Amino acid sequence: MITLFASIFVFSLVILVHEYGHYKAAKSVGIKVDEFAIGMGPIIYKKEKNDTIYSIRALPIGGFVKMEGEEEDVSSKTSYSSKTVWQRFKVIAAGPIMNFILAVVIYIIISAVYGVPGSTIGTIDPNSELYKAGVRANDKVISVNDNKVYIRDDVVSEITVEEKPYKITVKRDNEILSFNVNQYYRYVIGIYPYDTNDTTTSVIKPSDDKLPAHKAGIREGDKVVKINNIDIASYSQISEVINQLKGETLEMTVERNGQLLTFNLTPQKELDLGFNTKVEKSIVTAVVSSVYKTGYYIKLMFEFIGMLFTGKVGSEAVGGPVMVISMIGEQAKLGIYPLLNLLAFISVNLGFMNLLPIPALDGSKLVFLIIEKVRGKKIPIEKEGFVHFVGFVLLISLMIFITYKDIVRLF
DSSP: OHHHHHHHHHHHHHHHHHHHHHHHHHTTTOOEEEEEEEEEEEEEEEEETTTTEEEEEEEEEEEEEEEEESSSSSSSSSSEEEEEEEEEHHHHHHHHHHHHHHHHHHHHHHHHHOOEEEEEEEEETTSHHHHTOOOOOTEEEETTTEEOSSSSHHHHHHSSSSOEEEEEEEEEEEEEEEEEEEEEEEEEOEEEEEEETTOOOOBBEEEESSSSHHHTTOOTTEEEEEETTTEEESHHHHHHHHTTTTTTTEEEEEEEEEEEEEEEOOEEEEEEEEEEEHHHHHHHHHHHHHHHHHHHHHHHHHHHHHHHHTTSSOGOOOOHHHHHHHHHHHHHHHHHHHHHHHHHHHHHHHHHHSSSTTTTHHHHHHHHHHHHHHHHHHOOOOHHHHHHHHHHHHHHHHHHHHHHHHHHHOO
């Protein structure tokens, strides 16, 4: 029941905001909106006001804004087809833009309530390059390589942009200090001590299924006995040997259920930042963090599309409505914070996907408008409509296929 109500809430909100963007932009340029609908299928509630029907439909799986002259040429001054390219572009783009704005607003609320890691150093490793350079706890980082920073994500992004020493500027009391810091990389395979309070044994567990240890076959409860014929007695010795090998492929022998198993794995190079920052609750950090996070997820989606086309990830990485509903249910059971985070991410996802130049989506309509602007004349509405219809049929077919795969994956 929690999954049902949470899913209806999430889908309804992101679709409502998306369609409201189209609706508000249409009204702003004088286009008559015949209907503003949330959901699909039979109407369960409707109200007419100022020549617009506002309706809620039975299936909470979509929504639409029906504008005069959108699907046929109408000579009326209030029709979509009578408006300039720029005015129509504004109407189409407004939906995805509103989804991005919704995500930023949600992240601002989350950041204001729960706080966000700012740029003030909280804890710092006394063995780190940062500490050796002169940076101390409670220093407020104001720039890295002369680029202003406001939150921890900014600091990390500037430090990791290139593999070379960086300049960090901090405010300590009323003094501005700058330090040149060498980057320090360590090599990890992705393991933790089996008992986090006991590093004297070599019994381990993988920390992440995307890191080398798990990929190679290491599993929770394995006891490391050798690395490249070096006898291992403790967890700390594992880290020492791995870092001494400087990223070379290694042979790790573990004991599992009385048997000795050997795995080959290559450690992953990872920047050791050597610090954490304090959590802050301020409007500046909340806004900066929220814009940064929204932009970061948009960037990730561009990268994901690229990986799909290059074959770096397979179709199994793509999820449909069933998978999303399952995720919503899981996050809703964990609490409001995880649910809001997922809601914001889904809103970003919806905005991004709608901007892709796929027939029937907003992105394709924007492409047609750009072509019209370049050609200097309209593309016949029947031809454009046919392209969008074919795209719609293909999208529905793809959605059915992905939904089937989701069901098989879950059950």
